[in-house]
Amino acid sequence: MNDLDPEGPGLVVGAENLEFLPSLPDGAFTMIYLDPPFNTGRAQVRATTRSVRAQGDESDPGDRIGFGGRSYTTVKGVLSRYDDAFSDYWEFLEPRLREAWRLLAEDGTLYLHLDYREVHYAKVMLDVLFGRECFLNEIIWAYDFGGRTKKRWPTKHDTILVYVKDPQGYWFDSEEVDREPYMAPGLVTPEKVARGKLPTDVWWHTIVSPTGKEKTGYPTQKPLGLLRRMVAASSRPGDWVLDFFAGSGTLGAAAEQLGRKYVLVDQNPEALEVMRKRLPNAQFR
Known part of the structure; x- marks a missing residue:
């Protein structure tokens, strides 16, 4: 696969991502979002x-x-050494992050979504692969749902590391980003209250409701609102975006709403079935 059809529909590929990614052209994607397995049950040495x-x-x-x-x-x-889903989690992830760097356009941005268990290792790895000067943000997605332990501070956030290909030439359009209510509206003008404020690097956003219309049944589905914000800020209409741990296809849903082209890759039959229902206009391979 050497070319992406700008006139065609979004593309969903059922494949092992590291085997498929080399077929995609260099620098083809303005925005890449990755939500890899979190490796939560590892044994660490x-x-x-x-x-x-x-x-x-x-x-x-x-x-x-x-x-x-x-x-x-x-x-x-x-x-460290891991024995959860992969014998060595970082041996699994590193070559895929190298492919992400190759596939990013010169004005492109990578969003890597992890939890507290892995994010500090990933930060070091991305500093090496991209360069420390290409680190843009650490976004904290904070939510308030689920059980609460009384033995420590309950864990209610994920971390999204944001890296760019060129720290002097990346695309970011804050005017396209959805705005949030002020937490202290009495301290700003009525005009600012009506418009809302630009989000910071802490995003308060609920998880996908277990009973809501957005729910697909896929266990690790991420909220559409999160992905819309990333796509809106870091790509333009007509640009290509990529997710090669596609899961429930939330990036594709956000891209369709915002007029972007997309490629989604996943080898899980359950994920592909969910995406067939969620993205009926996509082309499947």
């Missing part, structure tokens, strides 16, 4: 470190001084 004697010159200065004024370099071992 403590990281190891060791010190290696450095040369002490410009080519190998080391990062600390030890006994006798000698220079040493600290070498970090394997950060």
Whole structure:
């Protein structure tokens, strides 16, 4: 697959994403949203470190001084090991993030949706793959639903890391973003109250209602309002957007509403069946 048809419908592909992604052209997508498995049940092994004697010159200065004024370099071992869905979660995710970088347009933006268990590792990985200067935002999606433990502060948020391909040339249109009510409307003018405020990097948005019309039955479905906000800010009408952990197809639904073209990839038969019902105008492969 070398070309994307600008006149055709959105595309849904049933495939293992790492096998399919190389068929997509470089720089084709203005916005990529990824909601990979969170790997919640992993077993973690403590990281190891060791010190290696450095040369002490410009080519190998080391990062600390030890006994006798000698220079040493600290070498970090394997950060962690996982035995949930993947033998090594980061070995699974890294090549897919590399593909995401390749597929982003020069003015493109990546949104990577994770929870508190993995996001700090992902931040380090994306700093390496994209460059620290390409980090744009850490968005906190806060919600208030579900059970509450009394043994610690209940966990009621996910984190979305936002990286751009070019920190000097990325597309972001704040005028297209939905606005929110002021929390203290008495402190601003009536004109501002009527218009609402631009969202910050903390997004208060409920989860998909278990009994609402938006619910598809897919277990990890994300709210349409979240994806609409990302698509509206980081792409233009007619641009291509991509989600290769497509799940219930929420990115495609947001793209259709906002006049964007989309490619969704998932190998789960349940996800593909949900998307067939939710996106009847899409082309399926």
